[in-house]
Amino acid sequence: MRVNPDYVSDLVSSLNQVTANEQTITEEISTGVTVNSLSDNPAAAGQNVLLSAQLNAVDTFSQTASSVESMLQVGDSALGNVITQLTSAISLATEANNGTLSASNEQSIAIQLTGVRDEVLSLANSSYMGQYVFAGSQGGTIPFTIDTTTSPATVTYSGDTDVSYVGTPTGQQIQTNIPGSQIFTAAGANNVLGALNDLIADYSSGSPSATSASDLENLNTALNYVSQQRVILDDSITRLTAAGNYSSSEATQLASAQDSLIQTNMAQAASQLSSAETQQASLTQVIAAIDNQGNLFNYLQ
Amino acid sequence: MATLNTAFNIATGALDADQAALNVVANNVANANTSGYTRQVATFEENDPVTISGASYGMGATMTGGVSQRDLVLEQALQQQNQVASASSARLTALQQVETVFNQAASAASSSSSAASSGIGQDLSAFFDSLSSLEASPADTSLRQQVLTAATNLAGDFNTASSQLSAQQTSLDQQTSSLVTQVNSLTQSLAQLNQEIESSNPSSDAGVLENQRQQDLQQLSQLIGIHQIQTENNGIEITTSSGALLVGGSQAYLLSTAAVSGSLHIYDSQGNDVTASLTTGGGQIGGLLTVRNQDIPQMQSTLDAMAYDLGTAINVQNEAGSDANGNPGVAVFNLPASASGAAASISVNLTGPSQIAAAASGAGSSDDTNLLAMANLQSQGVVGGSTPSNYYSAFVTTLGSLVSGVSAQNTAQEASVSQLQNQINSLSAVNLNEEASSLQTFEQSYEAASKVFTVLDLAMTAALNLGVETTYSG
Numbered sequence: 087m088r089v090n091p092d093y094v095s096d097l098v099s100s101l102n103q104v105t106a107n108e109q110t111i112t113e114e115i116s117t118g119v120t121v122n123s124l125s126d127n128p129a130a131a132g133q134n135v136l137l138s139a140q141l142n143a144v145d146t147f148s149q150t151a152s153s154v155e156s157m158l159q160v161g162d163s164a165l166g167n168v169i170t171q172l173t174s175a176i177s178l179a180t181e182a183n184n185g186t187l188s189a190s191n192e193q194s195i196a197i198q199l200t201g202v203r204d205e206v207l208s209l210a211n212s213s214y215m216g217q218y219v220f221a222g223s224q225g226g227t228i229p230f231t232i233d234t235t236t237s238p239a240t241v242t243y244s245g246d247t248d249v250s251y252v253g254t255p256t257g258q259q260i261q262t263n264i265p266g267s268q269i270f271t272a273a274g275a276n277n278v279l280g281a282l283n284d285l286i287a288d289y290s291s292g293s294p295s296a297t298s299a300s301d302l303e304n305l306n307t308a309l310n311y312v313s314q315q316r317v318i319l320d321d322s323i324t325r326l327t328a329a330g331n332y333s334s335s336e337a338t339q340l341a342s343a344q345d346s347l348i349q350t351n352m353a354q355a356a357s358q359l360s361s362a363e364t365q366q367a368s369l370t371q372v373i374a375a376i377d378n379q380g381n382l383f384n385y386l387q
Numbered sequence: 388m389a390t391l392n393t394a395f396n397i398a399t400g401a402l403d404a405d406q407a408a409l410n411v412v413a414n415n416v417a418n419a420n421t422s423g424y425t426r427q428v429a430t431f432e433e434n435d436p437v438t439i440s441g442a443s444y445g446m447g448a449t450m451t452g453g454v455s456q457r458d459l460v461l462e463q464a465l466q467q468q469n470q471v472a473s474a475s476s477a478r479l480t481a482l483q484q485v486e487t488v489f490n491q492a493a494s495a496a497s498s499s500s501s502a503a504s505s506g507i508g509q510d511l512s513a514f515f516d517s518l519s520s521l522e523a524s525p526a527d528t529s530l531r532q533q534v535l536t537a538a539t540n541l542a543g544d545f546n547t548a549s550s551q552l553s554a555q556q557t558s559l560d561q562q563t564s565s566l567v568t569q570v571n572s573l574t575q576s577l578a579q580l581n582q583e584i585e586s587s588n589p590s591s592d593a594g595v596l597e598n599q600r601q602q603d604l605q606q607l608s609q610l611i612g613i614h615q616i617q618t619e620n621n622g623i624e625i626t627t628s629s630g631a632l633l634v635g636g637s638q639a640y641l642l643s644t645a646a647v648s649g650s651l652h653i654y655d656s657q658g659n660d661v662t663a664s665l666t667t668g669g670g671q672i673g674g675l676l677t678v679r680n681q682d683i684p685q686m687q688s689t690l691d692a693m694a695y696d697l698g699t700a701i702n703v704q705n706e707a708g709s710d711a712n713g714n715p716g717v718a719v720f721n722l723p724a725s726a727s728g729a730a731a732s733i734s735v736n737l738t739g740p741s742q743i744a745a746a747a748s749g750a751g752s753s754d755d756t757n758l759l760a761m762a763n764l765q766s767q768g769v770v771g772g773s774t775p776s777n778y779y780s781a782f783v784t785t786l787g788s789l790v791s792g793v794s795a796q797n798t799a800q801e802a803s804v805s806q807l808q809n810q811i812n813s814l815s816a817v818n819l820n821e822e823a824s825s826l827q828t829f830e831q832s833y834e835a836a837s838k839v840f841t842v843l844d845l846a847m848t849a850a851l852n853l854g855v856e857t858t859y860s861g
Contacts, residue, residue, distance in 0.1 A: 150523045222753070222754075223753045
């Protein structure tokens with residue numbers, strides 16, 4: 087039977103393949119990933135695009151959440167202070183209403199209440215990073231201004247009733263603000279600033295006016311109302327914290343999913359490399375042995 | 388009746404024949420490494436016998452010449468397989484170049500804080516992430532600037548990918564053009580060989596000329612897909628796989644190339660545009676044309692669709708809101724009228740960070756309703772029915788699968804080529820062991836013939852000395 091006298095070239099091309107294989111494995115070890123070009127593992131490359139996008143989104147949300155939380159904390163502590171102020175206002179007004187104080191004491195209570203009202207007003211105009219927190223969507227405009235020429239004084243709200251949200255990677259929307267008009271100048275008995283102004287007007291003449299009892303009732307109602315509003319901010323803070331924690335754990339899971347998808351298993355790669363090197367060494371020896379063998383011409387005399 | 392002279396002639400003839408056979412062996416050994424050489428076997432033929440008064444006497448032998456050991460069927464099978472293997476090999480090389488444009492998709496994720504390796508996938512998610520960051524404080528100028536930067540990066544990536552694909556097409560055109568030149572020189576050489584073979588060996592194997600012709604055919608079939616038709620007088624007519632004539636008799640019909648609206652077209656000798664048929668025909672030209680006219684345009688149109696659909700969705704959303712100054716939003720990206728060419732020409736239309744319409748129409752600058760909607764586009768099927776990330780992921784997987792598929796195909800075809808080459812070599816290649824033993828055989832035969840000559844010489848001497856006391860000695 088006939089044979090191909092040039093079979094060494096087949097061996098050489100096998101040697102080339104083994105060398106190419108070695109190069110691939112070495113590249114995997116040096117870059118640390120098994121997918122160095124799309125064709126190495128097309129499905130993994132495609133999945134990696136999605137995993138990377140998810141990881142980035144989750145990372146970004148962690149940072150966004152902490153920034154939003156700081157803003158919410160500012161609003162929350164402002165409302166906390168407002169409640170403290172209102173509590174002291176209520177005790178002042180109660181004292182003024184019991185009818186045993188002199189006219190100058192009544193007037194000094196009116197002055198103290200004015201101080202409370204001004205403090206509440208400045209808390210209502212809280213800002214965070216240059217934006218007014220209780221202005222709705224008009225963050226660049228000071229929300230509450232007061233005209234003290236009237237009696238009772240009139241408060242004007244220059245913001246709007248717009249509510250903003252922040253979105254989480256899981257699709258939740260968390261409220262990030264409460265419009266100032268909803269908290270401080272709500273309708274009817276819930277109007278905090280209105281109740282304070284009314285009480286100031288009640289006592290400024292030196293004796294409690296006819297409406298002072300009902301105005302005090304309104305202030306009570308308003309204080310409860312502000313506490314309820316504060317719950318909205320607290321709720322947002324809680325949800326944001328929970329979402330942030332969930333994102334962190336999800337980031338860990340995604341990172342490890344990505345690892346198992348494309349990271350090189352160093353032990354496996356090292357053993358593959360050593361077996362490729364062994365194969366290369368033995369092929370080289372075989373080729374050398376064949377070359378040394380020669381042919382019939384070497385033996386003719 | 389046979390005489391001693393006749394015997395002398397026969398012995399001389401044998402010496403000539405053996406000498407000629409040794410020549411054939413020497414020629415084989417000298418050409419052992421010549422590519423395309425087929426070994427020749429010395430063929431002996433008995434000379435016609437002479438009949439005198441009813442008795443026939445043999446007249447020795449002649450060496451009629453070396454017969455090339457070739458199997459035309461195998462050679463043709465190798466040429467066919469070469470066409471297919473060269474096509475997939477050229478296509479694989481070109482596709483691997485294209486693949487490098489998108490290889491960032493294979494790299495591990497970088498967190499949003501480090502300088503990401505740019506690539507459409509990374510910058511796409513960076514763009515949506517910048518929108519999410521802006522939700523924390525929609526009026527913040529530096530956050531808005533980040534959105535603008537991310538949009539610019541994304542548009543830039545589309546432009547880069549698109550222009551790199553176009554550059555690949557240009558380079559493939561140049562390669563194809565030089566291949567066509569090579570094809571033309573081979574067809575001319577084949578036409579000339581046809582002519583020579585027809586005049587010298589119209590009815591038998593043409594030996595060295597045939598070696599050259601088969602060699603040229605092997606090279607030609609690697610370049611371009613061809614069909615061969617045997618014609619009379621040992622000629623071969625060659626056409627492309629789809630029938631355009633390349634070589635007919637002693638005439639070569641040259642191909643020409645011309646650029647038509649930026650892409651290379653190939654024309655046969657009669658001026659017909661054969662580009663489309665050559666694309667599917669095989670050979671390196673077929674492989675390169677497949678990538679240039681089929682694979683790359685598909686990728687371009689996928690990228691165009693992505694840029695156009697995504698850009699349009701973002702534009703529409705921005706136009707639905709109010710920007711930081713209270714004005715209605717404008718388009719974020721500049722796009723052409725249709726998807727074609729969108730990836731190459733997409734650019735950012737906004738001139739400043741305040742033009743990002745975060746607020747709903749009519750709301751103040753701290754509102755983020757419109758921004759939420761824009762960020763949510765990330766998870767809606769705005770690009771061809773899929774989310775932007777899913778669409779890009781599918782694109783990456785498709786491209787990777789195409790390349791690995793062609794690579795697998797090529798490996799199998801190359802294996803088949805090398806198997807055929809083995810079969811041909813086992814028949815036609817010079818086996819030094821065989822030549823060595825042939826050398827021995829002919830040498831022995833030469834010695835034997837010269838021995839015969841010596842003995843005949845003695846007989847002649849004896850004849851001349853018949854009846855005479857040793858007048859002559861041999």
